[in-house]
Amino acid sequence: xxxxxxxxxxxxxxxxxxxxLNSFDAVLTDCDGVLWVYGDVIDGSVEVMNRFKxxxxxxxxxxxxxxxxxxxxxxxxxxxxxxxxxxEIISTAHSTATYLKQRNFNKNVYVIGSEGITKxxxxxxxxxxxxxxxxxxxxxxDYLSTRFKLEDNVGAVVVGFxxxxxxxxxxKAASYLNDxxxxxxxxxxxxxxxxxxMVIPGTGSLVRCIETxxxxxxxxxxxxxxxxxxxxxxxxxxxxxxxxxxxxxxxTDILLGYNCxxxxxxxxxxxxxxxxxxxxxxSNDNELLKLVPDVYLPKLGDLLGYM
Numbered sequence: 001x002x003x004x005x006x007x008x009x010x011x012x013x014x015x016x017x018x019x020x021l022n023s024f025d026a027v028l029t030d031c032d033g034v035l036w037v038y039g040d041v042i043d044g045s046v047e048v049m050n051r052f053k054x055x056x057x058x059x060x061x062x063x064x065x066x067x068x069x070x071x072x073x074x075x076x077x078x079x080x081x082x083x084x085x086x087x088e089i090i091s092t093a094h095s096t097a098t099y100l101k102q103r104n105f106n107k108n109v110y111v112i113g114s115e116g117i118t119k120x121x122x123x124x125x126x127x128x129x130x131x132x133x134x135x136x137x138x139x140x141x142d143y144l145s146t147r148f149k150l151e152d153n154v155g156a157v158v159v160g161f162x163x164x165x166x167x168x169x170x171x172k173a174a175s176y177l178n179d180x181x182x183x184x185x186x187x188x189x190x191x192x193x194x195x196x197x198m199v200i201p202g203t204g205s206l207v208r209c210i211e212t213x214x215x216x217x218x219x220x221x222x223x224x225x226x227x228x229x230x231x232x233x234x235x236x237x238x239x240x241x242x243x244x245x246x247x248x249x250x251x252t253d254i255l256l257g258y259n260c261x262x263x264x265x266x267x268x269x270x271x272x273x274x275x276x277x278x279x280x281x282x283s284n285d286n287e288l289l290k291l292v293p294d295v296y297l298p299k300l301g302d303l304l305g306y307m
Contacts, residue, residue: 004289004294005292006294006296007296008274008295009295009302010298017306020295024243024244025058025239025243026057026237026238026239026242026243026244027243028060028229028238028243028244028245029245029300030064030223030247030253030270031062031063031073032065033248033269034269034270034300035049035061035080035082037269041081042269042299042300043299043301044299044300045301046082047301047304048301048303048304049082049300050081050082051304053083058088058237059084060090061073061082061088061090062229064187064188064190064203064222065092066092066093066096066113066160066203067113067114067161068091068093069093069094069120070093070094070120071086077089090228090229091116092160092188092221093117095187095222095227097117097123097124100124100126100156100185101124101126105155105156105183106155107127107153107154107155107156108128108154108155108156109126109128109154109155109158110129110151110172110173111128111129111131111158111160112157112158112162112206113131113159113161113187115131129151133164133166134168135168136167140167148171148172155181155183156183156184157173157176157177157182157183157210158185158186158187159173159206159218160187161187161203165201165209170213171213173210173214174214178214184216185219186203186220186221186222187203188202188204188221189207189208189222190202190204190249190252191204191205192204222252223247223252224251224253224255224258226259226260228256233260241262241263243263245263245264246264246265247265247267248268248269248270248271250266250271250272250276250291254266254291257293258291263294263295264293264294265293265296266295267297269298269299269300274296277293277296
């Protein structure tokens with residue numbers, strides 16, 4: 001067993017906080033819950049990220065959101081005031097398409113997801129189905145005998161966030177995956193989106209459903225899988241011990257940092273709380289201890305006064 005603890009940065013003196021700021025040269029940050037919430041900028045996040053860049057630090061926006069293309073995420077970020085370029089945005093939709101392209105994939109893809117994925121596949125001229133509703137309006141026996149149809153030459157099933165998830169999609173995905181040579185890819189496994197009065201199932205809930213039916217595990221492209229940013233490490237763009245990962249979700253963002261050997265910062269503007277981290281710190285479970293960040297801030301904008 002090993003031990004980990006989260007330092008609350010605002011409880012440190014200014015000199016130590018400045019020393020910490022000087023301890024990294026590159027910053028990877030999650031987007032939703034750290035920089036913005038849906039269409040609303042989180043106070044101070046634009047100024048801090050732009051200041052990092054002015055200080056000469058490399059910055060990368062790293063999101064598990066597969067609903068938008070990298071270009072769409074770029075437009076959103078720039079409209080909010082972030083000084084960021086397309087090459088500084090890492091998205092699971094683009095990374096999934098890149099993964100297939102690098103393997104010279106030449107079959108059709110069955111996508112459970114949104115146009116964020118299919119547009120990225122289009123950019124690499126990879127064929128796919130049309131996304132959107134696929135409903136079963138009759139009973140199961142009638143549907144299977146009259147309307148259930150599998151496409152030819154499907155070599156991969158890709159699962160991302162899909163607000164139109166349905167029984168027919170489960171059946172089709174599992175049927176394609178009955179072929180052991182068919183690739184099974186998940187953009188990410190974020191379980192849910194917590195909201196003030198409800199819980200919205202995330203991509204991970206859909207992936208687990210397909211995995212159960214297909215009796216196979218998906219290759220996960222997004223955080224916390226190292227593959228999402230391995231290219232930056234492999235080509236020397238970033239040095240792990242001199243890189244900071246910022247996130248609001250410990251089992252994706254902070255765990256990615258742990259898996260890559262990055263420093264980690266949890267902000268309290270999204271999914272996980274400092275109270276949860278304190279519970280994990282006192283556990284005897286090594287897997288929970290991996291979720292404990294190095295440092296904590298209530299919000300990213302709290303850094304501005306020290307920069």
